[in-house]
Amino acid sequence: xxxxxxxxxxxxxxxxxxxxxxxxxxxxxxxxxxxxxxxxxxxxxxxxxxxxxxxxxxxxxxxxxxxxxxxxxxxxxxxxxxxxxxxxxxxxxxxxxxxx
Amino acid sequence: xxxxxxxxxxxxxxxxxxxxxxxxxxxxxxxxxxxxxxxxxxxxxxxxxxxxxxxxxxxxxxxxxxxxxxxxxxxxxxxxxxxxxxxxxxxxxxxxxxxx
Amino acid sequence: xxxxxxxxxxxxxxxxxxxxxxxxxxxxxxxxxxxxxxxxxxxxxxxxxxxxxxxxxxxxxxxxxxxxxxxxxxxxxxxxxxxxxxxxxxxxxxxxxxxx
Amino acid sequence: xxxxxxxxxxxxxxxxxxxxxxxxxxxxxxxxxxxxxxxxxxxxxxxxxxxxxxxxxxxxxxxxxxxxxxxxxxxxxxxxxxxxxxxxxxxxxxxxxxxx
Numbered sequence: 001x002x003x004x005x006x007x008x009x010x011x012x013x014x015x016x017x018x019x020x021x022x023x024x025x026x027x028x029x030x031x032x033x034x035x036x037x038x039x040x041x042x043x044x045x046x047x048x049x050x051x052x053x054x055x056x057x058x059x060x061x062x063x064x065x066x067x068x069x070x071x072x073x074x075x076x077x078x079x080x081x082x083x084x085x086x087x088x089x090x091x092x093x094x095x096x097x098x099x100x
Numbered sequence: 101x102x103x104x105x106x107x108x109x110x111x112x113x114x115x116x117x118x119x120x121x122x123x124x125x126x127x128x129x130x131x132x133x134x135x136x137x138x139x140x141x142x143x144x145x146x147x148x149x150x151x152x153x154x155x156x157x158x159x160x161x162x163x164x165x166x167x168x169x170x171x172x173x174x175x176x177x178x179x180x181x182x183x184x185x186x187x188x189x190x191x192x193x194x195x196x197x198x199x200x
Numbered sequence: 201x202x203x204x205x206x207x208x209x210x211x212x213x214x215x216x217x218x219x220x221x222x223x224x225x226x227x228x229x230x231x232x233x234x235x236x237x238x239x240x241x242x243x244x245x246x247x248x249x250x251x252x253x254x255x256x257x258x259x260x261x262x263x264x265x266x267x268x269x270x271x272x273x274x275x276x277x278x279x280x281x282x283x284x285x286x287x288x289x290x291x292x293x294x295x296x297x298x299x300x
Numbered sequence: 301x302x303x304x305x306x307x308x309x310x311x312x313x314x315x316x317x318x319x320x321x322x323x324x325x326x327x328x329x330x331x332x333x334x335x336x337x338x339x340x341x342x343x344x345x346x347x348x349x350x351x352x353x354x355x356x357x358x359x360x361x362x363x364x365x366x367x368x369x370x371x372x373x374x375x376x377x378x379x380x381x382x383x384x385x386x387x388x389x390x391x392x393x394x395x396x397x398x399x400x
Contacts, residue, residue, distance in 0.1 A: 001161060006341035008306075008376055010272050014214050019393045026394050038394055039339040040387040041306035041376045046340075049160075053153045060149075060179045061101060069182040072210045074274050075175040076308060076341045076374060079160045082169040087340040093319045094326050094338055106208075106241035108276055110372045114314050119293045126294050138294055139239040140246075140287040141206035141276045172310045174276060174374050176208055176241045187240040193219045194226050194238060201361060249360075253353045260349075260379045261301060269382040275375040279360045282369040 001049045003079045004087060007056060008042035011063055012070040021068055025059045037087055042074070046087045049079075101149045103179045104187060107156060108142035111163055112170040121168055125159045137187055142174075146187045149179075201249045203279045204287060207256060208242035211263055212270040221268055225259045237287055242274070246287045249279075301349045303379045304387060307356060308342035311363055312370040321368055325359045337387055342374070346387045349379075 007029065011021040026043055029036050032055045034047035045052055060071055085093075107129065111121040126143055129136050132155045134147035145152055160171055185193075207229065211221040226243055229236050232255045234247035245252055260271055285293075307329065311321040326343055329336050332355045334347035345352055360371055385393075 001157060003160070004340060006308075006339070010210055010212070012210070012212060012218070018212070023394050037339060038391060039306070039337060040304060040344040040346075040390040041378070042341075044340040049157050053157075056177075057101060057149055057153075060103075060177075064179065064181045070180040071178065072272075073175075073177040074376060075173075075177060077156075077160075077173040077175060078171065078341070079164065080170040081164045090340040091338060094323050104240060106239070108206075110310055110312070112310070112312060112318070118312070123294050137239060138291060139206070139237060140204060140244040140290040141242075141278070144240040146240075172372075176274060178241070190240040191238060194223050201357060203360075249357050253357075256377075257301060257349055257353075260303075260377075264379065264381045270380040271378065273375075273377040275373075275377060277356075277360075277373040277375060278371065279364065280370040281364045 001079060002047065002084070003049050003052065003077055004044065004046045004085070004090070005052050005078070006042045006044050006076040007052075008074045009059060009063075010072045010074075011068045012072065013068050021063055021066070024062065024066070028055050028059050028062065031055070035087055044087050101179060102147065102184070103149050103152065103177055104144065104146045104185075104190070105152050105178070106142045106144050106176040107152075108174045109159060109163075110172045110174075111168045112172065113168050121163055121166070124162065124166070128155050128159050128162065131155075135187055144187050201279060202247065202284070203249050203252065203277055204244065204246045204285070204290070205252050205278070206242045206244050206276040207252075208274045209259060209263075210272045210274075211268045212272065213268050221263050221266070224262065224266070228255050228259050228262065231255075235287055244287050301379060302347065302384070303349050303352065303377055304344065304346045304385070304390070305352050305378070306342045306344050306376040307352075308374045309359060309363075310372045310374075311368045312372065313368050321363055321366070324362065324366070328355050328359050328362065331355075335387055344387050 009025040037044040137144040237244040309325040337344040
């Protein structure tokens with residue numbers, strides 16, 4: 001099943017800087033080979049449901065192994081059968097053609 | 101990996117009443133056999149990551165098969181290694197012992 | 201404008217226990233006098249938009265004043281004009297009459 | 301209070317195309333004059349809490365006036381006192397300097 005997801009991982013590390021952990025989480029999404037787009041409050045990712053949620057599991061497991069005791073993640077997940085729409089199409093729908 | 105998740109499925113059906121679809125989604129979560137708690141803006145579910153996300157995939161697939169062209173779901177996902185905490189513990193932590 | 205919201209406050213405190221901060225946040229919502237329902241991953245609240253978002257601002261301000269350096273909150277917000285539906289109605293729609 | 305928010309408005313219109321409504325919602329955020337960044341699953345916005353949540357109220361009110369019977373919005377909201385960080389800083393923290 002093809003989906004578009006948006007994933008925001010909040011590691012509770014005992015420090016207020018979570019840069020290293022957020023970079024690692026983003027890299028695991030990039031490593032899926034799927035189309036990803038980082039923004040200031042999460043990462044868009046487009047592709048197969050199973051691939052995306054295997055990557056998300058890996059994020060939680062790796063960060064815990066690296067010493068993060070607690071993680072709170074927010075995910076938006078969209079699927080549709082009426083047309084095939086990717087990240088680029090969604091942006092174009094709002095901003096207009098050639099807008100990026 | 102044990103997690104607590106909170107799942108809010110919004111079916112875009114072409115009607116404003118989405119009661120039947122939300123009931124079906126909730127039932128699929130109940131059918132996992134995991135501990136679930138319905139509230140006014142989603143369902144808490146506690147248990148194995150793979151079981152929960154297999155159920156969520158089933159929700160999207162079944163609703164699409166039943167004619168829903170578009171679904172937008174929001175998921176909160178928590179995992180922790182510092183202690184074993186379930187739905188009941190989280191409520192007790194805020195409301196105090198025996199509060200339910 | 202009447203809305204139903206669901207608010208999940210994640211304080212990044214430098215400790216993994218955030219019980220005190222989450223209790224304080226919940227109490228500020230209770231103090232609005234609006235109908236609230238605590239669950240394992242947030243609090244449902246039903247009432248006037250301005251009252252709810254004034255309370256949410258107060259939560260962020262008070263927790264920062266109490267020493268929390270960083271807060272990440274997730275909010276689900278619903279409004280509708282086709283009928284007047286509260287927290288109790290939403291539960292009944294899924295679980296059936298008299299189900300609570 | 302300065303915050304970074306990420307806002308995803310899902311109008312339940314009775315059609316599956318919600319392009320016009322999502323464009324209008326995005327335009328209301330742009331009209332605040334604050335820094336905004338559209339992505340495939342929402343809009344980042346950075347600035348004063350009161351300005352952002354007045355705009356969000358306007359989005360719900362305008363869409364309802366335009367005939368949308370039901371709206372479900374998801375908001376991520378971050379505030380911090382340890383440093384002043386905007387949308388550009390958050391991206392740079394993950395992607396590295398000059399990465400955009």
